[in-house]
Amino acid sequence: MAKRDIEGLDERSRAVLWAIIKSYIESPEPVGSRFLTRRYGFGWSPATIRNIMADLEEMGYLMQPHTSAGRVPTDRGYRYYVESLITERPDEDSSLMEELEREFQSVADDMDRLLGVTTDTLSKISRYLGLGVSPGAEGSVLRQVEFVPYREDRIAVIMVTEEGIIRHKIIKNDYGFSQGDLKQIAGYLNREFAGHTIKEIREHLVNEMISEKRKFDTLVERAMEIYRDFIYEYDSNIFLSGMTRILDLPEFTDLRQIKDLTRTIENKHALVKLIDQIMDSDGLQVVIGMENPVEELQGMSVIASTYSEGDRKAGVIGIIGPRRMNYSSSISLVETAARFLSNLYNEGGEGWKRGK
Amino acid sequence: MAKRDIEGLDERSRAVLWAIIKSYIESPEPVGSRFLTRRYGFGWSPATIRNIMADLEEMGYLMQPHTSAGRVPTDRGYRYYVESLITERPDEDSSLMEELEREFQSVADDMDRLLGVTTDTLSKISRYLGLGVSPGAEGSVLRQVEFVPYREDRIAVIMVTEEGIIRHKIIKNDYGFSQGDLKQIAGYLNREFAGHTIKEIREHLVNEMISEKRKFDTLVERAMEIYRDFIYEYDSNIFLSGMTRILDLPEFTDLRQIKDLTRTIENKHALVKLIDQIMDSDGLQVVIGMENPVEELQGMSVIASTYSEGDRKAGVIGIIGPRRMNYSSSISLVETAARFLSNLYNEGGEGWKRGK
DNA sequence: ATTAGCACTCTATCAAGGTGAGTGCTAAAG
């Protein structure tokens, strides 16, 4: 049995675990005792390493794909690595920052587009899958809503949020509102609701409908109805980018996995559980393998962070990659990207400051 | 040598070719002479069939994967099949029509969303990849443009086309236009350009800029500038749907192919050549294998059709599948979908008629 | 013109055997 103190592993075990994970991250092949001595030249013989590895396996940090293969890190191993073994954590990733600044120049200010580009860039630099989520109903604050009459009997409802997200929908003008009516309605809604989150507005509208149903005159009542129909569809946009990149990784040789992943990407809706979990905690989170609430992603790891507007969590930006992904550099990439997005909201140049 | 008349193949060759393709469509395995006699019980022995097949191969309709395998259709074989051998062509696909009608109820009238749903549905029913392209600059007619002031120094430019497409962009309000200015500008643009295609407007704006640069007062001039910046980004939306479905086909066992296809789907831009080709011809087109101008799709076939608004071709709807796809049913599906979309434009119920 | 017969070709599959990397255990050395 190896020495181990209460808090974790002894120095030797840590060194061996670190070396195994490091090596496995570079190339996904089970690593054996001889290989370790050759490569990292600890002071110990393969036999000693074997003993240590046996202990690590017993403790659940390693596993063998089959009896006579080398060891491979388990989720728990990665977890320990992430928590305790990563040393070099570059504070900021300058190449990403440069790239983002450059992209930012060209993309103007539509938040959805900006988030899309950030996700692409993150994927491009990390060589993994990029994940971006725009603010949802809780995070988005209504800035302005506008009604544009359209064709004979339609209205285009257009909404802009503080975060710079535009959503629109075409709705039937069943009540035959005139242009003037629409203007009045929009004015009312803006006066009443601007500055509130979409979620608050939704709740308000529901209460309104139930408790004070007859209190307002019909124009307003019907306006609310229309707006309610519209606002109920408001939802986050989910961006995923870089599928082709990830298929080039050596572990994606299995059809099964590829199909699962493709399905997940096509049906982004499947990701809500994961996104919720990330939104539940502040800042950066690492989700390794089986820890992932989304079954199809349990063969992978996720590094993601919330970005925020002021003290309100807005959305999520992150990376999805294989379990053996390069955690330290990916973590710094995601941190940088999240900071970039938060900055845009909170201080960002050229009048981007919130008016509130 | 088999008999062949000038126009094509003799009766027997046609029968054999038909049977081979039919069988290969059902399951992608080289089909041999004995199998054919068993299955289709022509009056001839395997040896006779072999002679016929040898002739067909010489003429380029069939090929052998290797010397002692059965035959497989070539692109030319499929082409002949599509042109001359398909008999059953159901005029309308009722299940698709029903599904589309049902979806249509729930999706309201945003053209992009509608096209997306149609593409999904087409994929779902055909079990191949669905392709949808919304009207581009030539096909889209400006209905209305609106400027919504936003934050201190931004303007959200919002445009609605006759086809029911909404596009928006946030632009800097460098000139400090007031709400009144914006209204005036929008009024001017709408008066001047509504009813013209985006392409025409673009060209007009360019000419304007060059030849009559100083003719207008500055307000209008600057408005045009802003609008030009916006309108230059107008482009078709390309929808692709059903990737996971197509991965279930037995031929997609090759990583190489999967990667190519994934790349194509992620970078939809690669499809422009194909889309242009389809837009160049009226109505339905079948593109088989190597005929495809997009290299990554040369292992597949495409059945696609333009849909139209009046006599103007608007966009494209279609199916991408393996070369051995079920041409007859797919053709009828695509025809139905195209008709559905055209109808929505041209006569469709509930006031969908164009105001023009 | 058709077909039966036959030799031939090629793929797919399976079993057998060898190789090499890696292990666990034990006993000796430090």
Add this chain to the structure above:
DNA sequence: CTTTAGCACTCACCTTGATAGAGTGCTAAT
């Protein structure tokens, strides 16, 4: 008590060879 050398063992992987099966082309007979 810790470390290490030695050794037997396991297992994945590769190569090889043998076999079966499907299909072909050619030729000669019908």
